[in-house]
Amino acid sequence: MRTQPNAPSPDRQLVGRMAGGEDRALGELFDRYGKTLYALALAIVREPADAEEVVVDAFGQAWRSAASFDPARGSVGAWLATIARSRALDLVRARGRRAKVHERAALLSDGGVATPLAAPGIDPGRGAEQSEARLLVGRALGALPEPQRVAIELAYFEGLTQSEIAERLAEPLGTIKTRMRAGMEKLRGLLGPLLEGAS
Amino acid sequence: MSDHPWQDYAAPYALGALTAEDRSAFEAHLAGCDTCRTEVRAFSEVAGLLAHGAPAVEPPPTLRARVLAEARRVRPIVSQRRGAPVAWLAAAAGLLLAVGTGVEAWRLTGRVRALESALAHSDSTRAAAESTLVALTGPEVHVVSLAATGRAPTARVFWNHAKARFIVLAFDLPAARPGRTYQLWAIANGKAPMSMGTFNTNAQGRAYAVLPVDAQITSLGFVDNCGLTEEPAGGSPQPTEIPRLLGAWHHSD
Numbered sequence: 001m002r003t004q005p006n007a008p009s010p011d012r013q014l015v016g017r018m019a020g021g022e023d024r025a026l027g028e029l030f031d032r033y034g035k036t037l038y039a040l041a042l043a044i045v046r047e048p049a050d051a052e053e054v055v056v057d058a059f060g061q062a063w064r065s066a067a068s069f070d071p072a073r074g075s076v077g078a079w080l081a082t083i084a085r086s087r088a089l090d091l092v093r094a095r096g097r098r099a100k101v102h103e104r105a106a107l108l109s110d111g112g113v114a115t116p117l118a119a120p121g122i123d124p125g126r127g128a129e130q131s132e133a134r135l136l137v138g139r140a141l142g143a144l145p146e147p148q149r150v151a152i153e154l155a156y157f158e159g160l161t162q163s164e165i166a167e168r169l170a171e172p173l174g175t176i177k178t179r180m181r182a183g184m185e186k187l188r189g190l191l192g193p194l195l196e197g198a199s
Numbered sequence: 200m201s202d203h204p205w206q207d208y209a210a211p212y213a214l215g216a217l218t219a220e221d222r223s224a225f226e227a228h229l230a231g232c233d234t235c236r237t238e239v240r241a242f243s244e245v246a247g248l249l250a251h252g253a254p255a256v257e258p259p260p261t262l263r264a265r266v267l268a269e270a271r272r273v274r275p276i277v278s279q280r281r282g283a284p285v286a287w288l289a290a291a292a293g294l295l296l297a298v299g300t301g302v303e304a305w306r307l308t309g310r311v312r313a314l315e316s317a318l319a320h321s322d323s324t325r326a327a328a329e330s331t332l333v334a335l336t337g338p339e340v341h342v343v344s345l346a347a348t349g350r351a352p353t354a355r356v357f358w359n360h361a362k363a364r365f366i367v368l369a370f371d372l373p374a375a376r377p378g379r380t381y382q383l384w385a386i387a388n389g390k391a392p393m394s395m396g397t398f399n400t401n402a403q404g405r406a407y408a409v410l411p412v413d414a415q416i417t418s419l420g421f422v423d424n425c426g427l428t429e430e431p432a433g434g435s436p437q438p439t440e441i442p443r444l445l446g447a448w449h450h451s452d
Contacts, residue, residue: 026270043253059266065447078247137251155216156249162216184210188245
């Protein structure tokens with residue numbers, strides 16, 4: 001799936017320069033991913049001040065650990081998203097906001113009360129590449145049957161396990177597992193163009 | 200991989216949605232299964248793209264400057280692979296071997312394979328890499344430097360694998376508030392932080408502490424980072440704040 005193992009992508013070159021201590025490379029990486037990570041953090045922590053903290057923290061961790069970035073394990077974008085998501089979920093957990101998470105899960109389980117997280121087409125965006133990704137991901141999520149999308153979003157944005165999702169939605173665990181897998185398979189197919197371009 | 204008994208695990212694993220028990224079982228399986236590793240990688244990329252599914256929102260204009268200001272306070276961990284890929288691979292393999300196998304042993308397997316193929320590529324680099332490997336596995340000591348994310352305090356933690364001890368040195372770190380203590384955390388990516396123990400600094404802001412290494416930490420296999428938080432006296436089961444000091448483990452050479 002990776003295109004050219006011997007030709008590092010612009011992202012990987014940036015991370016390489018960061019590992020060499022070049023903070024301008026960090027600035028460029030922020031220009032490419034700052035908006036996406038901020039939106040991700042805000043979707044999870046819900047408060048702008050907390051989301052900022054998460055983003056500063058996430059880029060800080062990326063900066064400090066740039067030398068240990070391993071392209072064999074995935075793309076720079078996925079690496080950054082993983083860092084930011086786990087920071088954001090840690091913050092939510094540490095501050096005992098599970099109540100809010102559960103509230104939101106309850107809303108989702110009532111069916112259709114919560115609007116889809118993805119809102120394609122309304123974002124003029126700064127980086128064309130990231131806007132295109134946003135558009136495609138928004139469309140792909142929109143193309144999933146609602147129950148599959150909800151299962152995936154509860155896992156990704158709320159950090160719930162399959163068992164917790166089953167409990168929240170009062171559905172059998174097997175049903176949740178099936179939905180999650182089917183949804184992810186479908187996304188994998190729909191997002192193929194982005195996956196091939198990522199490295 | 201339609202007949203593969205683990206086929207249902209890769210997608211939820213990538214989403215972090217497996218229970219701790221299932222995750223451990225699956226990670227043990229991953230150690231020996233190329234098919235599942237490929238699946239996990241593919242689904243992890245899909246999961247990474249889900250970040251774009253968050254509602255579009257413009258970050259505050261000051262955020263970029265904050266990110267850069269933060270970075271200027273902390274130097275990145277020095278890269279060991281620039282210009283010497285084979286030596287770096289050897290270092291990575293040596294590091295992991297010194298830590299021992301664990302739930303992320305499959306990562307070790309991958310790196311060792313990469314090392315092997317790199318070594319096979321050239322006999323002359325083989326000798327150098329092997330001697331590096333021997334040198335690194337000898338002392339069995341890792342070190343992590345924790346740099347300031349805000350004020351000036353620093354800490355350095357040595358992990359002596361042979362004696363199963365953490366040796367903690369802290370400087371310019373004001374003593375924890377009354378009824379509170381400092382606590383160190385072993386952080387393996389994708390897993391809950393594990394307590395490394397508690398300590399406090401003296402009136403001069405200094406500390407020297409020796410903490411036993413819990414077997415649970417050893418069983419993590421590969422520990423990515425070390426963090427320091429202030430917690431209620433006696434310590435907490437999980438950190439209750441964002442780490443005040445944080446550093447990535449790297450080798451002492």
